[in-house]
Amino acid sequence: MNVIVYLLPLALGLGLAGLFAFIWALRSGQYNDIDGAALRVLQDDDVEPKP
Amino acid sequence: MSAALDLSLYARPDSDGRLSMDLAVDGVTCGACIGRIEGAVKQLPGIAEARLNYTNRRLHVVWAGGALEPGRIIETLQENGYRGHPFVPLRAEQEEAAEARKLTRCMGVAGFAAMNIMLLSVSVWSGNVTDMTPETRDFFHWASALIALPAAAYAGRPFFASAWRALKARSTNMDVPISIGVIVALGMSVIETAQHARDVYFDSAITLLFFLLVGRALDHAMRRKTRTVAGNLAALKADTAHRFAGEELVTVPAAVLRAGDRLMVKPGERVPADGTIASGRSDIDESLITGETARRDVGPGDTVYAGSMNYDGALTLTVTAAGGATLIDEIGKLLDKAASAKSRAMRLADRASRIYAPVVHSAAALTALGWWLAGASAHDAIVTAIAVLIITCPCALALAIPAVQVVASGALFRAGVILNSGDAIERLAEADTIVFDKTGTLTLPEPRVVAPDSADPELLQIAARLALSSRHPLAAALAREAASRVPFEGAVEEVGRGVRATIDGVEARVGSAAFCGLPEVVSLPWLSHIYCSFGGRSAAFTVAQSLRPDAIETVARLRALGFDLRILSGDRAEAVAPVAQALGIEQWGAALKPADKIAQIEDLKREGRRVLMVGDGLNDAPSLAAAHVSLSPISAADVTQAQSDAVFLGDRLSPVADAVVSARRARRLMSENLGLAAVYNAIAVPIAIAGFVTPLIAALAMSGSSLLVTLNALRARGGRSA
Numbered sequence: 001m002n003v004i005v006y007l008l009p010l011a012l013g014l015g016l017a018g019l020f021a022f023i024w025a026l027r028s029g030q031y032n033d034i035d036g037a038a039l040r041v042l043q044d045d046d047v048e049p050k051p
Numbered sequence: 052m053s054a055a056l057d058l059s060l061y062a063r064p065d066s067d068g069r070l071s072m073d074l075a076v077d078g079v080t081c082g083a084c085i086g087r088i089e090g091a092v093k094q095l096p097g098i099a100e101a102r103l104n105y106t107n108r109r110l111h112v113v114w115a116g117g118a119l120e121p122g123r124i125i126e127t128l129q130e131n132g133y134r135g136h137p138f139v140p141l142r143a144e145q146e147e148a149a150e151a152r153k154l155t156r157c158m159g160v161a162g163f164a165a166m167n168i169m170l171l172s173v174s175v176w177s178g179n180v181t182d183m184t185p186e187t188r189d190f191f192h193w194a195s196a197l198i199a200l201p202a203a204a205y206a207g208r209p210f211f212a213s214a215w216r217a218l219k220a221r222s223t224n225m226d227v228p229i230s231i232g233v234i235v236a237l238g239m240s241v242i243e244t245a246q247h248a249r250d251v252y253f254d255s256a257i258t259l260l261f262f263l264l265v266g267r268a269l270d271h272a273m274r275r276k277t278r279t280v281a282g283n284l285a286a287l288k289a290d291t292a293h294r295f296a297g298e299e300l301v302t303v304p305a306a307v308l309r310a311g312d313r314l315m316v317k318p319g320e321r322v323p324a325d326g327t328i329a330s331g332r333s334d335i336d337e338s339l340i341t342g343e344t345a346r347r348d349v350g351p352g353d354t355v356y357a358g359s360m361n362y363d364g365a366l367t368l369t370v371t372a373a374g375g376a377t378l379i380d381e382i383g384k385l386l387d388k389a390a391s392a393k394s395r396a397m398r399l400a401d402r403a404s405r406i407y408a409p410v411v412h413s414a415a416a417l418t419a420l421g422w423w424l425a426g427a428s429a430h431d432a433i434v435t436a437i438a439v440l441i442i443t444c445p446c447a448l449a450l451a452i453p454a455v456q457v458v459a460s461g462a463l464f465r466a467g468v469i470l471n472s473g474d475a476i477e478r479l480a481e482a483d484t485i486v487f488d489k490t491g492t493l494t495l496p497e498p499r500v501v502a503p504d505s506a507d508p509e510l511l512q513i514a515a516r517l518a519l520s521s522r523h524p525l526a527a528a529l530a531r532e533a534a535s536r537v538p539f540e541g542a543v544e545e546v547g548r549g550v551r552a553t554i555d556g557v558e559a560r561v562g563s564a565a566f567c568g569l570p571e572v573v574s575l576p577w578l579s580h581i582y583c584s585f586g587g588r589s590a591a592f593t594v595a596q597s598l599r600p601d602a603i604e605t606v607a608r609l610r611a612l613g614f615d616l617r618i619l620s621g622d623r624a625e626a627v628a629p630v631a632q633a634l635g636i637e638q639w640g641a642a643l644k645p646a647d648k649i650a651q652i653e654d655l656k657r658e659g660r661r662v663l664m665v666g667d668g669l670n671d672a673p674s675l676a677a678a679h680v681s682l683s684p685i686s687a688a689d690v691t692q693a694q695s696d697a698v699f700l701g702d703r704l705s706p707v708a709d710a711v712v713s714a715r716r717a718r719r720l721m722s723e724n725l726g727l728a729a730v731y732n733a734i735a736v737p738i739a740i741a742g743f744v745t746p747l748i749a750a751l752a753m754s755g756s757s758l759l760v761t762l763n764a765l766r767a768r769g770g771r772s773a
């Protein structure tokens with residue numbers, strides 16, 4: 001049972017990492033334009049149009 | 052000529068000396084628009100950043116101060132086929148965005164805590180029936196407490212704050228029993244943990260918060276979405292005015308006008324603010340204000356109201372009231388009276404929570420008392436009572452109505468109806484009588500050519516294409532008939548008279564009778580005529596307010612739904628009669644002043660009817676406020692829109708019927724959900740009172756009932772008409 005002593009904090013730590021990632025995404029505006037993000041990925045704006 | 056629009060009002064400086072501006076963009080239809088708009092705007096000199104938010108159709112532009120005339124951005128959008136209008140984000144909208152972020156953060160924290168505590172709880176539950184030692188169980192309980200207490204303190208704030216506000220105001224709302232339940236469950240669990248007890252309720256308390264926060268966050272997201280669209284529409288509709296700066300004309304947003312400003316109103320433009328005419332003569336169409344479709348001849352010294360359409364001549368006017376103050380006195384007074392007298396129906400949710408809280412709390416108290424009298428220890432009696440509090444779970448009840456509201460307002464939004472107030476759905480569902488205004492509501496807001504099919508098609512097309520070169524409202528009606536949107540080359544407009552062009556060597560004219568050298572057609576005062584001559588041929592087209600394209604079928608549909616339909620119009624009887632006849636509405640009133648309309652609505656209310664008022668004019672605003680529930684088309688006057696419970700988009704009348712049908716279905720689902728919650732409690736409460744509830748049963752019951760009402764609410768999406 002001693003394994004719980006480090007497994008439990010480990011599980012919580014992983015959960016917390018997920019929570020902080022979510023809060024970071026929220027703060028940095030990742031959820032501001034949900035529909036646009038789906039479309040932007042299809043844009044080839046890194047390809048210069050040939051003259 | 053007028054200068055470009057002065058946009059300095061909208062540009063906001065940031066800390067590095069750059070300027071930024073937000074624009075609502077109309078015409079964004081697909082993903083390719085993102086690249087096209089951003090690409091075009093970034094070509095402009097000095098642009099540092101241009102980002103289109105596809106979700107809310109807004110463009111954020113940042114540029115180096117002084118490097119760019121902001122009007123160029125709008126011109127660039129126009130060249131690419133988009134209409135952009137700058138706006139200042141409303142304070143309410145910003146506050147709502149902050150609130151939404153807060154709710155989402157709370158939801159994230161509660162979700163994290165709920166999952167991890169559930170992980171521990173499941174271990175304890177399975178350990179209880181196998182070989183878990185009491186020491187390990189205590190350790191797990193303490194770990195749960197460590198997660199639950201800070202998480203509840205953080206994620207529960209929206210509920211605690213709202214409950215505290217309600218209690219301070221000596222009233223109660225759904226958040227009061229929620230807060231009591233959560234706090235009591237957590238407090239008891241901590242005490243039980245300290246006493247090495249078997250059963251704790253950390254998981255129930257946090258899962259409750261999580262479910263409720265998901266519901267609130269969704270509710271908020273839906274409201275923000277409709278608010279954003281409404282904000283964009285308002286920005287796109289915002290009028291501009293030509294203001295005299297000395298002798299020069301500057302185009303400014305109507306919002307910055309002040310009393311005393313001198314304005315020029317050109318033919319074909321709407322009057323941007325109330326004022327008195329300093330010079331010029333013209334016919335003006337005041338149908339948006341009075342419902343009267345016949346035009347009024349005005350000259351120096353006359354008063355004109357914001358929203359009137361100027362037909363023939365350029366007017367110079369002195370502003371008397373501007374911006375929000377633009378309101379006819381009589382209407383302002385009626386509006387105050389109507390709004391204060393409005394019988395605010397108590398919302399279903401409030402009624403439910405008013406019954407729920409005392410019943411549950413007294414049931415818990417009686418349970419404790421009963422067990423104690425029956426000889427149980429005080430500790431056991433209190434633990435059982437708390438189990439009652441937890442299992443009655445405000446969760447299903449607190450989700451029952453908001454969940455339906457979210458789904459139903461989403462369905463309405465897709466049908467082109469934007470809700471202004473959340474409880475409008477309930478009131479819409481209760482309506483049994485519909486009162487329509489005529490002008491702009493049953494009829495289209497702009498006049499149309501009457502019976503275009505009976506005209507000579509070639510002449511009609513020539514006239515319509517010629518009319519594209521004019522801003523006159525009659526010409527605009529004619530121009531709607533044009534198959535080709537390309538104006539004739541070399542077409543010249545003579546302001547207030549007409550347009551002429553030479554087509555294949557033959558002169559074509561469209562405009563007033565005198566301009567075309569034709570005799571004036573004499574007919575009814577609310578019909579207008581526009582004339583066309585082409586070589587030796589000529590025609591006179593009749594232009595009038597025509598019914599919305601689907602008005603007849605929508606009215607029939609509403610009648611089939613059992614509504615009593617009426618028309619109350621400010622227009623004269625001769626103009627209302629044919630409309631009423633075409634729609635088969637027998638009860639109509641004409642030439643009604645705003646006070647008369649209110650009186651009629653009050654009469655209907657006294658008969659015990661719930662009146663849905665549909666209207667657009669400034670003269671309708673007081674009656675919209677007086678009615679049980681109200682709708683207006685998006686073309687309505689601003690004051691009127693502000694009074695109505697919902698706004699519908701487009702040229703069609705069918706959203707009125709759709710709104711009523713969706714609202715009725717939603718209302719039925721709300722009652723069903725409340726019924727489900729009641730049945731759930733009827734089963735769960737006796738079990739809890741008998742003392743059979745374990746944390747496992749509590750968790751299952753709570754999740755199960757929440758899921759059930761949420762799934763039931765999803766039926767409000769309904770593609771099928773009920």
